[in-house]
Amino acid sequence: MKFDTAYSVSLDDKLSIYDVRELNFDETAAYDSDKDRFLCPNDACRAAFETGNVLGTYNAKNVNYQRTPHFKNTPSTEHIEGCRYASSHKPAAGESDDAREDNFPSEFVLTRRTYARITPVVDAEGQAPQAPAQTLSGRSPAAVSASDSTPDKTSVFAHPVECYVSNIDHKDKLKAMPLKIGEHSATYWAFFKKIEYLQDNHGLIYWGKIKAIKDYTSSFRIDFEKKVWLDKKPYSVNVYLSKKLIENYRKRKAFLEQIKAAASSERPLYCFFYGVTPALKQVPSKKNPEQTFGVFSANIENLDHLIIREVPMLE
Structure with missing residues (x-):
């Protein structure tokens, strides 16, 4: 199971795999993804487990790559029932688990994203802080929420480029996906x-x-x-x-x-x-x-x- 967004414990924020690559190569940033811990981006799922329930990364530190960078479950990663990031989750229509980048940002933001480097407070049971409105439940309905969606904006150029390159043989898909840059709106194909x-x-x-x-x-x-x-x-x-x-x-x-x-x-x-x-x-x-x-x-x-x-x- 691959996905492009995860919760960073060291930054107390959700990052795309492209954000992680940016930080790894940034010589002005004291950041190393190998020293960070990445957890499920689903708030309800993340709240149900301790911070040792981590995800892995793929192509987070390679300067050059052919296969799409992503986060992935490790053999020990657990998810609550119904979480879309579980390895047992069956992809819905429009989702896939092949080498393509399926998370198309709808806007490429020209201003570089900044990161508040906050070390999150861990409670007595070793759990990471969660969004206050989340219900800590293992039932399936809790696995689907607004906080479970992939961010629709990116400031990392590699993200829309990967979307285009990995789907370059899917002309109809590229013609259907919207993209905004500055004041200009069109499709990925255009x-x-x-x-x-x-x-x-x-x-x-x-x-x-x-x-x-x-x-x-x-x-x-x-x-x-x-x-x-x-x-x-x-x-x-x-x-x-x-x-x-x-x-x-x-x-x-x-x-x-x-x-x-x-x-x-x-x-x-x-x-x-x-x-x-x-x-x-x-x-x-x-x-x-x-x-x-x-x-x-x-x-x-x-x-x-x-x-x-x-x-x-x-x-």
């Missing part, structure tokens, strides 16, 4: 735009297969395989990551590990980014600086909104 069609609309999530990553030691350029056609002429597309942007990034170590590995990798990789739209620019030729050539290019402004990863279903 928001994710292949890089060669970037002229169709601005303010989307652009993505494409990487042709090459140019490593300039302290800065990088990502070249895309597909070209943009304008006035019957093909133009290359790239995005540039500046030295200052990388040096000031709070996840600098993890990012450098990822992009340096990607630059030398022979595996097919894809880049997803949001916040900038490559525009046609004239750049000087290396062989003859007096001559220029056109290229669609953009400077990435926020590394939180850029991802390099594999897309297994496209290969």
